[in-house]
Amino acid sequence: METSTGALRGETIDGIARFLGVPYASPPFGEHRFRLPAPVEPWEGVRDATAFGPTAPQVPYAGALGELLPTVAIPGEGILNVNIWAPTDAAGAPLPVMVWMHGGSLKHGSNALPGYDGTTFARDGVVFVSVNYRLGTEGFSVLDGAPLNLGLHDQLAALRWVQREIAAFGGDPARVTVFGQSAGGATVAALAASPIANEVMQRAIVMSGPLEVKTPADAGRITALIARELGIAATRDAFAAVAPERLAAAQAKVIAGSSPLGGGPAFTIAIDGDLVPTSPADAFAAGASSNVPLLIGTTTEEYRLWLVPSGAVDRITRLHLAIGRRAAKISAAAVRRYRANRPGAKHGEVFGAILTDVLLRRSEYRVADARAAAGAPTWVYEFAWRSPVRGLGAAHAVELGFVFDGLAAPDSVALAGASAPQVLASAIHDAWVAFAASGEPGWPGWGAGRTVRIFDGIDDPAVPAPRLDELAELGR
Known part of the structure; x- marks a missing residue:
């Protein structure tokens, strides 16, 4: 295989060619550390592309979460x-x-996880690309002398690589769908809502991705804590003088015990006035990328990944719920509505359901409404199948094995068990492939009827958006 920077040797298995660890930018270390991604240096001869490439420096999740998300x-x-x-x-x-x-x-993850194998997408007529990018301190620090959102700039460099090179692999650079889940969904949303979206993508899928970003001052709080832990200044030169492994260890110490729901120090995308001029939620609502079809959704019980395996769901009391709702400026009436809709639910389950909507679903529906009003093609889904593993239910990340139609992968078994329904994997995987191929996933788009496809593994119905009474109490 010939690319503009050199020849590659991959391997073919059962009619699927794969090329692994292919560089799209120079290594971001040495003179390139805490800098924008630099072009790949051409190589001579044939480069071996039969093994996964290096992964970003990181410390694995701890405890039960590390077992579920290796x-x-x-x-x-x-x-x-x-x-x-x-x-x-x-x-x-x-x-x-x-x-x-x-x-x-x-701050975690890589494109080398078994669950992200692209064989099933290629089997179904798609050229599939998975991206590694800088994480944590290396990718999302706020440092004097360094650009913001370096990990996001890495992704942009990868998408520009796709535009240049994917035709050699049989792909159409004019039919690129970018998709991601969780933090990956947040980065996809940021890129899809950015001024450069039309240069690098034609469609976007945002899975459980927050649509809000932070100011540089707020995004930089974790950087300041890491600098304090190391006794150095929050500057590019000072951080570049510290070994990546030492930075990752300091990062892990600073964020110990934090979570998307429980709060604490966290990395986030920052408004930078360029790539991210405003939050994706505001940009989409204002009409950004209205020509880019968008598929967006969540799982029904996102919160259970963080609250159930850790046991936190059982430790949250009525007092915690009252304090939390005041801090988040949520009315008592909203809490009563969520509780009434969940007879017998624990205080922690009510708390988690509210925060799921505050962090994800409220912005998602706001964006869908605004895009529909502007005639922008938008589809909404909800993954509702309940995993029997550790009481996860329809938790954050459970849908991944279904989207990849890879229920036997160890990543999927850890989250969904060994008996997850293949019929559901076929349904959701086929919808994602159809969206990439045609721009439509197979159910009515969001409009006056606010249609949502519920992937429950039974009927997978397309129905009016559920639980709108709860969002009405939250305020939209």
């Missing part, structure tokens, strides 16, 4: 790499392309 650690500096899967028997027109941005709270 990571892969591959040493090396060439962390800015992509993996490509493509069918070898494709004939005729170039194929649609799907580019995957992994999640992990902007």
